[in-house]
Amino acid sequence: MRTSTRHCLVSIAAGGLLATTAACGGASADSGKEADRITPTVITSAASGKLDEITWNLPMGEPTTLDPAKVGDYSPSTVEANLCDSLLRLKPDYSYGPGLAKSWTAPDPRTLILNLRPDITFWDGKPMTADDVVHSLTRQQDPKSGSISTALFANVSSIAKSGPLQVTVRFSKPDELFLKLLSTEVGAVSQKAYATKAGKNYGQVAGGLMCTGPFKLDSWKSGQSITITRNPAYWDPTLQPKADKVVFKFITDGNTLSSALLSGQIDGSYEVPLQTMRAVAGSQTGNRHYGIATQSVTLLVASDKSPLADKRLTDALSLVLDRSAIIKNVFGGLASAEKTFIPPAVWQSSQAHKTYRQGFDALPDVPAVDVAAAKKLVAEADPARRTLVVATPAGDQMSMQILTFLQAGAKEIGLDLQIKQMQMVDYSNLFYVPTGRAGIDLMIAFGYIEVPDPLSYAPAFVAPGGLFNWSGYSDPQVTKLLEEAQSTLDPVRSAKLFNQAQARYTATHPVVSVAAPYERMFMNKRISGAPASFAYINIPWAAMIGGTGR
Amino acid sequence: MSRFLLTRVAGLVIILAVASVAIYGSMLLAPGDPATLLVGGGKPPNPELIASIHREYHLDDPFAVRYWRWLTGVLQGDFGPSLAYRDSVNHLLAERISNTLTLVGYASAIILLVGITLGTAGALRGGRFETSATAISAGAMAVPTFVIGALLAYVFGVRLSWFAPSGSGSGISGAFRYLTLPAVALAFSWIGYVAQITRTSVRAELRSEHVETADSRGIPRPGVIRRHVLRNASGPIFAVSGIAIAGLTATTAVVEKAFGISGIGALLVDAAAKQDLATVQAISLIMVASFVVLNTLVDLVTALLDPRVLKGRPS
Numbered sequence: 001m002r003t004s005t006r007h008c009l010v011s012i013a014a015g016g017l018l019a020t021t022a023a024c025g026g027a028s029a030d031s032g033k034e035a036d037r038i039t040p041t042v043i044t045s046a047a048s049g050k051l052d053e054i055t056w057n058l059p060m061g062e063p064t065t066l067d068p069a070k071v072g073d074y075s076p077s078t079v080e081a082n083l084c085d086s087l088l089r090l091k092p093d094y095s096y097g098p099g100l101a102k103s104w105t106a107p108d109p110r111t112l113i114l115n116l117r118p119d120i121t122f123w124d125g126k127p128m129t130a131d132d133v134v135h136s137l138t139r140q141q142d143p144k145s146g147s148i149s150t151a152l153f154a155n156v157s158s159i160a161k162s163g164p165l166q167v168t169v170r171f172s173k174p175d176e177l178f179l180k181l182l183s184t185e186v187g188a189v190s191q192k193a194y195a196t197k198a199g200k201n202y203g204q205v206a207g208g209l210m211c212t213g214p215f216k217l218d219s220w221k222s223g224q225s226i227t228i229t230r231n232p233a234y235w236d237p238t239l240q241p242k243a244d245k246v247v248f249k250f251i252t253d254g255n256t257l258s259s260a261l262l263s264g265q266i267d268g269s270y271e272v273p274l275q276t277m278r279a280v281a282g283s284q285t286g287n288r289h290y291g292i293a294t295q296s297v298t299l300l301v302a303s304d305k306s307p308l309a310d311k312r313l314t315d316a317l318s319l320v321l322d323r324s325a326i327i328k329n330v331f332g333g334l335a336s337a338e339k340t341f342i343p344p345a346v347w348q349s350s351q352a353h354k355t356y357r358q359g360f361d362a363l364p365d366v367p368a369v370d371v372a373a374a375k376k377l378v379a380e381a382d383p384a385r386r387t388l389v390v391a392t393p394a395g396d397q398m399s400m401q402i403l404t405f406l407q408a409g410a411k412e413i414g415l416d417l418q419i420k421q422m423q424m425v426d427y428s429n430l431f432y433v434p435t436g437r438a439g440i441d442l443m444i445a446f447g448y449i450e451v452p453d454p455l456s457y458a459p460a461f462v463a464p465g466g467l468f469n470w471s472g473y474s475d476p477q478v479t480k481l482l483e484e485a486q487s488t489l490d491p492v493r494s495a496k497l498f499n500q501a502q503a504r505y506t507a508t509h510p511v512v513s514v515a516a517p518y519e520r521m522f523m524n525k526r527i528s529g530a531p532a533s534f535a536y537i538n539i540p541w542a543a544m545i546g547g548t549g550r
Numbered sequence: 551m552s553r554f555l556l557t558r559v560a561g562l563v564i565i566l567a568v569a570s571v572a573i574y575g576s577m578l579l580a581p582g583d584p585a586t587l588l589v590g591g592g593k594p595p596n597p598e599l600i601a602s603i604h605r606e607y608h609l610d611d612p613f614a615v616r617y618w619r620w621l622t623g624v625l626q627g628d629f630g631p632s633l634a635y636r637d638s639v640n641h642l643l644a645e646r647i648s649n650t651l652t653l654v655g656y657a658s659a660i661i662l663l664v665g666i667t668l669g670t671a672g673a674l675r676g677g678r679f680e681t682s683a684t685a686i687s688a689g690a691m692a693v694p695t696f697v698i699g700a701l702l703a704y705v706f707g708v709r710l711s712w713f714a715p716s717g718s719g720s721g722i723s724g725a726f727r728y729l730t731l732p733a734v735a736l737a738f739s740w741i742g743y744v745a746q747i748t749r750t751s752v753r754a755e756l757r758s759e760h761v762e763t764a765d766s767r768g769i770p771r772p773g774v775i776r777r778h779v780l781r782n783a784s785g786p787i788f789a790v791s792g793i794a795i796a797g798l799t800a801t802t803a804v805v806e807k808a809f810g811i812s813g814i815g816a817l818l819v820d821a822a823a824k825q826d827l828a829t830v831q832a833i834s835l836i837m838v839a840s841f842v843v844l845n846t847l848v849d850l851v852t853a854l855l856d857p858r859v860l861k862g863r864p865s
Contacts, residue, residue, distance in 0.1 A: 061820070064588065064636055143598035148589055150596045204636050222637055222645045223812035224718070251716060251810040259703045259715035260810065425582035425825045432586040432600070 038334065040292045040518040040532070043092045047528035049547025051243040054527060056542070057257060057269035062223065062250040067203025068188035068211075069139045069147040074271055074537070077185060077450075079226055079248055082542045084211035086187035087114060087133070088179070090538045092531035094294070094452040095349035096183040100128065100212065109174035109489055114182075116165040119235055122191045123216040130161040135192035137169070146200065149186050152178075174487045176494050180453045184538045214241045214543035225249055228542070242529075242546035254279075261285065261522055268523040270536060274332055274398070277520050284525075291519035291532030292345045294449040296338055297402065299442050299512035302391070302430065304472030306441040307383035313415075314510040316381070319367050319374035320409030323515060330401045331517055337366040338513035340506055341461060342454040345533075349452060352495035356454070359499025363506050374413045387416040390442040391430060394421040399444045402514060417442075437470060444514075450538055454498055455486050462505045471510050478505045525550045554853070558846045562839070569838045570831065574617055577827045584633055584825040585609060607633045620831065629832040634824035639832045643814060647836075649718050650802055650813035652725050656733035657740075658795045665741045665794075666787060669748025673756065674775070683745065690742035695801055699735040699808040706731055716810035732809040736802060740794040747790040751783035758782075785855050792848030796841045 063076035071080045089099035101114040120128040139145045141153040155175040162168040169178070181187060190202070194210035201207025209217045214236070215228035226248040230241040249266060251257045258279035260266040268286070277288055299317070301308045308314055323337040340363055347356040390406070392399040403419050410417040420440070422430070429436030430443055437443075445468070449457045459482050460467040464474045481501035488494040519534040529544045530536065585603040589596065604610050608619065623630050629639035665687075672683030707715025719728040755761060756779055764774045803815030814833050821829035 062635075064634065070588075143596050144602075146596075146599050146602065148596055148599065150598075205641070206637070222635070222642055223817060224645065249717065249810070250812075253807055253810065255700050256703070256716045256808060256810045259708050260717070262708045263711060263715050265714055265717065423580075423582070424823045425580075425584050425587060428586040429582045432589060433583055436582065 038290050038518075040290045042292060042533045043529075043531050043544075044289055044523065045528050046544075047546035047548045048242060049549050051527065051545070051547045052245070054243045054246045054267050054542065054545060055249060055265065056246055057249050057251050057260065057266045059252060059257060059269055059271050059273060061252045063226070065203045066209055066217065066220075066226075067146075068136070068185040068190060069145055069149065070203060071185050072148045075250075077537045078270060079228070080185060080188070081536070081538050082215045082228060082246070082540045083209055083213040083217055084185070084188035084190060085120075085213050085540070086183055086185065086538070087116075087189065088183035088187055090183040090452070090535055091349075092533045092535050092539060093292075093349050094345060094533070094535050096180065096452060099183070099187070100133070100189055101182070104179065106489060109487075110171045112169040112171070112179060113162065114167045114169070116167065117235065118165055120212050121233060121235075122194075122210050122212055123231060124191070124194075124210060125233070126191065126193075128189060128191075128212055130163065130165055130167050132192045133167045133189050134159055134161050135195065136189045137167070137187075139190075139195065140186050149181075152181055152186060174489055176489050176491075177451070177453055177455050177486055180451050180456070183452075184450045214239050214540050215246065218245065223250075234543075239540055239543040241543040243542065246542045261524075264524055267527055268521065268530070270519065270521050272520045272522050274334070274520065277334075277522070278332065280522060286522055286524040286526075289519075289521040289523065289532045290334055291521060291534060291536075293517065293519040293534035294343060294345045295519070295534055296341060296343060296447060296516045297335075297399075297514040298338075298341050298445050298447065299390070299406070299514060300445055300468055301471035301510050302437045302440040302443050303470055306388070306471070307381070307385050308388065308441050309471040309473075309510055310381045310383065311508060311510040312377040312381040313383060314512050316374040316377040316413055317406065317410060317415070318512045319370045319377070320413055321406055321512065321514065322369050322409060323366060326402055326405050327515055330398055330405075331515060334520065335515040335517040338516050339363055339366045340502065341511065341513050342449070342457055342502070343516045346449050346452055346454055346457070347495070350491060350495070352491040355492050355495035355499065359495070359502055362499075362503060369409070371409075371412050374409075378413050378415065383415075386414060387418060388441040389418050389420050389439060390444065391420050391422050391427065391440045392444050393427045394423050399446070403444060431467070448534065448537070454502070455482065455494075458482060458498070458501070458505075461511065462501075462509050473505075473509050475504060475508060478508075555850075558849070562842050562846065565842055566835060566839060570621070570835055571617065573831055573834045574620065574827070575613065577825065577830055578613055578616070580825055582825060583609070584827075587634060587824055588636075603633070607631065620828070624832075630828040632821070632826050632829045634821060634826035635829070639828045642817060642829060643832060643836075646812050646814050646817055649729075649811055650799075650806070650815060653729050653732055653736065653805070653811065653813060654795070654798045654802055656725065656729050657736040657798055658791075660733055660737040661740045661744055661794055661798075662791055664737070665744030665791070666748050668741070669745040669787075670752055670780070672745070673749045673752035680749070684749065687742035687745035687749075691739050691746075692742075693738060695735055695739065695804045696808050698738045699732070699805055702731045702735055703809065718811045718813075728811070732805045732811060735808070736798060736805045740797065744787070744791055744794055748783070748787050751786045752779060755779040755783045785852055788855065789848055789852055792844055792851075796844040796848075799837050799840045799844075 058075040058078060060074040063079055065071060065076055066080050068080060068084050071077050086099050087101040088096050090096050100117055100120055102117045103115045105113045116130060122128060137159045140147050140149045141156060143150045155171045155173050156169060157172045158170045160168055191210035195202045198207035203209055205220045205222050214231050214234045216231050218227040218229040220226045227245055229245045234240060251260060254273040254275045258276045261280050262283055262285055264285055327333060327335045344360060347353055350356060390403055392403055407417040461469055462473055463479050463482060478501050481497050485494045485497035488497060519532060521532055526548055527545050528548050529546045530541050531539055585600050588603055589599055608616055620630055632639050632642055635642055668683050668687060672680040703715040706712045713731050714728045717728055761774060761778050764778055803819050806813040806816035807819060818833040
C-alpha cells in the first residue's frame with residue numbers, strides 16, 4: 001500500500017533498460033558512504049541452468065491463505081504470484097502487458113472487453129474458459145466470498161461472458177484504474193469448478209488451488225513449508241521455470257535467517273531484514289541485491305481531534321525530522337527521502353511518465369532540517385496540547401529508531417512525543433477499528449503500492465472516508481480532481497488531473513513522508529535471474545530464476 | 551498407592567480446569583479485534599468480511615457461551631478452529647507436536663547423561679577436577695538460552711557446517727542433523743543445574759556414616775559407590791532431573807524460535823501475538839498438563855525409590 005522515490009530510478013524508466021545487479025550485488029551496505037554508490041536495480045543477471053530445487057524464505061512468516069481473493073500481504077502474495085496467472089502481466093520495471101488476456105479494447109468509456117488466450121490450460125489439463133474468468137472476477141467483487149478487494153469494484157456494474165474466450169466488464173462510470181488492477185492478484189484466474197467445490201477452503205491448507213501459473217501447488221505442510229513444482233505444460237515460452245521445485249520456509253527471526261543464508265540452507269529471500277543484510281555482507285555464499293520499490297514509511301495523523309490535524313504541526317515535525325540521519329543510521333543508506341507518499345516507481349513506466357514527472361518535479365523538495373522555521377509554525381498553530389502520542393508496532397526496531405529521531409526533533413520545538421508500542425492485533429486495529437485509535441495522535445506505517453498507478457493509493461490518504469484519512473482532511477477540489485482523473489481513460493489527461501490534485505493536497509494535507517526503503521534481496525551465488533524490484537510481489541518471479549553453474 | 555494416584559489425578563483435573571478458565575479469560579480481556587489481521591493489507595476493509603469472521607469464530611458471544619462451546623469441543627477431542635491460521639487447531643498441533651517432543655526428549659537425554667556424569671565425576675574425583683566441573687556448570691546455568699543458541703548455530707552450523715543451523719528434518723538422521731544444536735542449547739543451563747545437585751548429593755552420601763562404615767569394613771570401593779552412594783543419592787538427582795525436563799516444555803519456545811523449528815512452542819508465541827485464542831488455549835493446557843504429569847511421575851518414582859515418602863504422607 002505505499003511508495004518510494006529516487007533520481008536513479010529515472011534512467012530505468014526512460015530507457016526501460018534492465019540493469020544487472022553486478023554493480024550492487026557485492027557492494028557493502030554498512031556505511032552510508034558506500035551505500036551512496038548503490039543504485040537500486042530492476043532485475044538480476046539472467047541465468048538459464050536447470051535446478052532441482054530452490055529453497056526460499058518468507059521473512060514475514062507463513063501465509064494464512066493463497067486464495068487470490070484473500071491475499072493482500074507480503075508472504076501470501078510472494079507465493080501466490082508464482083501459482084496464479086493474472087489477466088494482465090506486471091513486469092519488474094512496473095510496466096504491464098498481456099497475460100491470460102491477449103488483448104483488450106474499450107469500445108466506449110464504460111465498457112472493457114477482455115480477449116482471452118485460447119491456449120491456456122489449468123494444472124489439471126482442462127482448458128481455461130470465459131466462465132472461469134467471470135467466476136474469478138465475481139469472487140473478487142462479492143463481499144460474501146470473503147474477498148478483501150471488493151472496494152476496488154465500486155465502479156463495476158457487470159462482469160459477463162460475451163464469447164467462449166471473451167469477457168466484458170461494464171462500469172457505472174469510466175474507471176482507468178480497473179484495467180491495471182488486473183495485473184495484480186485481483187485479476188488472477190482460478191478454475192471455476194475447483195474453486196466452487198473447495199468453497200471457503202479454497203487457497204487454504206485443506207482446499208488447495210487450481211490455477212494456470214508456471215508452478216503448481218504441490219504441498220503445504222502447516223508450520224513447515226510450502227512446496228510448489230514446475231508446471232511442464234506452461235503456456236508462456238518466456239517464463240518456463242528452470243527449477244523443478246521451490247520450497248518456501250517461514251523463518252521470521254533475523255539471526256536464524258542469517259545462519260540459514262550463510263550456510264546455504266536457504267537459497268534466497270525478499271524483504272531481508274537489514275540486520276541480516278549486514279550479517280551476510282562480504283559472504284562468499286551469495287549476493288545482496290537492492291531493487292527499486294514502491295514501499296514507503298509514512299507518519300499518519302490518527303484523528304481529526306488531534307492537534308496534528310493542523311498541517312502547520314505536521315510540517316513542523318517534518319522540518320525537524322533528520323531524514324538523512326535516519327536513512328544513514330536506520331536504513332544503512334538503503335532508502336531515499338520522500339517528498340510525497342507516491343514514489344516515482346509507481347508511475348515511471350506509465351505511458352504518461354513524462355507528465356507525472358513534471359508534476360513530481362514541481363512539488364516542494366524534501367525539507368532540510370530547520371528548527372527555527374519549525375518553531376515558528378508551532379507558535380502560529382499554538383496547539384491546545386503539546387504532549388502527543390505516536391503508535392508503533394511493538395518490537396519493530398526500525399520504527400522505534402525513526403520515532404526516536406522524531407522525538408528528539410520534536411523536543412527542540414517544544415512538543416513532547418510519547419512513543420506507544422502496540423501489540424500486533426492492537427496495531428492492526430488502528431487501521432480498521434476507529435475506537436482503536438482513541439488516544440493516538442500519530443502512527444508510523446510501513447506500506448506498499450501494488451498497482452502501477454498513483455490513483456490506486458492517493459484517495460486512501462486524501463479522499464473523505466479514505467482508508468488512511470483519519471485527520472478529517474477534505475478538499476472538494478482535490479476529491480473532484482482525483483475522481484475525474486480515475487474517470488479519464490486517456491493516460492496523459494488523467495496524469496495531468498492527478499498532478500493538479502497532487503499539487504493541491506501536498507500543500508494542505510497533514511502527513512509526514514519519511515523514507516522509501518529499497519527492496520532488499522539475497523540470493524545464493526548458485527542462482528540468479530529473479531527481479532530485484534519490489535514488483536516481484538505480483539510477478540511469477542521464481543520462474544525467472546536459473547542456475548549459474550557456480 | 552492407588553489413593554496417592556487418585557489424589558494426583560484429581561489434582562491434575564482441577565489444575566487444568568482452573569488454568570483453562572484463567573487463560574481463556576485473560577485472552578478475552580486482551581483489547582483489540584484479531585479479525586482485523588485477516589482483512590488484508592492496505593486495501594479498504596470489506597465490512598461483510600469482518601462481520602463474517604466474527605460470526606464464524608463467535609467473537610461477539612459472551613464469555614460463558616464461548617467457554618462452554620470450547621469446553622464441550624475439547625471434551626470430544628476437538629480444540630476448535632484457529633482464527634489466525636484458518637485451520638483446525640488439532641491439525642496445527644498434529645503437524646508440530648512431534649518436533650517438540652523429539653526436541654524435548656533429545657534435550658532430556660543430554661541433560662541426564664552429561665549432567666549426572668559431570669556431577670558424579672566431580673564429586674568422586676574431587677580436587678581440581680571438581681572445582682572446574684563446578685565452575686563450568688555454574689557458568690552453564692548463567693548463559694541465557696537464546697545466546698547459546700545463536701553461538702552454537704554460528705559455530706557448528708555456519709562455520710563448521712557439522713549440523714543444520716535451522717529448520718527441522720525427518721527420521722533419525724534428520725533429528726540428528728537438525729535437532730542436535732537446538733537440543734544442546736535447550737539442555738545447556740539445565741545441565742549445570744543437574745550437575746550441581748548431583749555433585750552435592752553424591753558428596754553428602756560419601757560423607758555419610760554408612761558409607762564410612764562400609765569403607766572401614768573393607769568393602770571394595772566401586773561396590774560401595776554403586777550400592778550405597780549412587781543408590782541413595784539418586785532420589786534428589788531424579789527429582790531435579792524431573793523438574794528440569796518439565797521446565798523444558800516451557801523453554802522450548804525460545805529455542806524453537808531461534809532455530810526456526812516448527813514446534814508447538816514457536817506456535818504458541820506466534821498465536822499469542824495474533825490473539826489466536828483457540829491455539830493459545832490448547833498449547834497452554836498441553837504445557838500445563840505435561841508439567842503436572844511429569845511432576846507427578848517424579849513424585850511417584852521418588853516414592854518408589856524411598857518408601858518413606860509415601861508413608862510420611864498424611865493422605
